Amino acid sequence: MPGSPTVALDVRPLSGALGAEVRGVQLAELTDEVFAELHRLLLRYLVIVITGQQGLPPEAHVAFGRRFGEVELHPYLPRLDGHQEIVIIDSERGGKVDVWHTDMTFHASPPLASILQLVQCPGQGGDTMWTNQYLVYESLSAPVRDMLDGLTAIHAIRKTGFESRAEHPVVRVHPETGRRSLYVNRLFTSHIVQLSRNESDALLQFLFEFSTSPAFTCRYRWRTGDVAMWDNRVTQHYAVNDYTEPRRGQRVTVLGDHPAGNPPRWDPYQPAPGERYWPAQVNAMEQY
Ligand SMILES: O=C(O)CCC(=O)C(=O)O
Numbered sequence: 001m002p003g004s005p006t007v008a009l010d011v012r013p014l015s016g017a018l019g020a021e022v023r024g025v026q027l028a029e030l031t032d033e034v035f036a037e038l039h040r041l042l043l044r045y046l047v048i049v050i051t052g053q054q055g056l057p058p059e060a061h062v063a064f065g066r067r068f069g070e071v072e073l074h075p076y077l078p079r080l081d082g083h084q085e086i087v088i089i090d091s092e093r094g095g096k097v098d099v100w101h102t103d104m105t106f107h108a109s110p111p112l113a114s115i116l117q118l119v120q121c122p123g124q125g126g127d128t129m130w131t132n133q134y135l136v137y138e139s140l141s142a143p144v145r146d147m148l149d150g151l152t153a154i155h156a157i158r159k160t161g162f163e164s165r166a167e168h169p170v171v172r173v174h175p176e177t178g179r180r181s182l183y184v185n186r187l188f189t190s191h192i193v194q195l196s197r198n199e200s201d202a203l204l205q206f207l208f209e210f211s212t213s214p215a216f217t218c219r220y221r222w223r224t225g226d227v228a229m230w231d232n233r234v235t236q237h238y239a240v241n242d243y244t245e246p247r248r249g250q251r252v253t254v255l256g257d258h259p260a261g262n263p264p265r266w267d268p269y270q271p272a273p274g275e276r277y278w279p280a281q282v283n284a285m286e287q288y
Pocket of ligand 1: 089097103114116127128237238239249251
């Protein structure tokens with residue numbers, strides 16, 4: 001993987017870092033050959049936008065997700081009536097996610113992929129951006145990569161009625177490509193287990209900033225009906241909040257595996273007696 005094409009599709013890269021637009025596919029009539037090619041393109045480009053899917057029946061959206069694995073029932077986002085596997089991302093209902101993140105890393109097994117269709121676009125703006133976390137990792141210097149390879153981080157969420165927390169390697173190995181990528185994000189990563197509070201805050205701040213350098217990103221201008229799918233194991237995303245008209249998306253999320261990486265090389269950090277340790281700002285999540 002990614003391997004060679006199984007069928008020739010009209011593929012247009014979005015940037016030099018990641019992302020591709022795929023034209024001429026109808027997800028409602030997906031053959032095994034086209035599915036195999038979309039899977040290959042996802043592993044190669046990390047984000048694929050399948051254009052022109054207006055009128056995609058919700059059943060076909062869910063069925064596309066099921067081709068990749070089990071589809072999740074989201075613990076707290078609003079769901080589409082009659083289709084519990086589809087969550088609604090609606091700007092009029094708080095669905096403006098303008099913080100860089102990887103979906104649901106607070107789970108022990110975060111999603112493999114998310115498949116978002118925009119069913120209503122604002123007249124201007126409302127683009128989505130993504131990062132290539134392989135490239136982020138590979139662009140760090142060898143000593144920093146070496147240290148990060150031996151660390152784990154806590155990812156957490158705390159909302160009214162829902163809490164979850166998981167520990168993941170700071171560098172994960174992709175289960176299909178075997179490549180390493182940086183696996184922390186501003187929305188859910190609270191702290192690095194083996195470091196002092198100050199060290200963890202400073203290192204995470206650097207990694208959050210570095211990850212979103214323009215050279216590691218792509219950006220997509222939506223048209224109504226487009227379906228974007230991202231490999232949630234190796235990307236972050238950000239919904240640009242530069243619009244006032246309503247924007248509405250419907251998302252199917254495919255369950256993933258337990259992130260693999262090196263075991264931690266150090267014990268958890270032991271604060272000295274009286275040392276202020278717990279991160280003051282758990283993460284950026286509380287407002288979402
Ligand atoms: O609205 C978007 O473009 C992205 C939404 C989002 O952040 C998500 O589905 O996790």
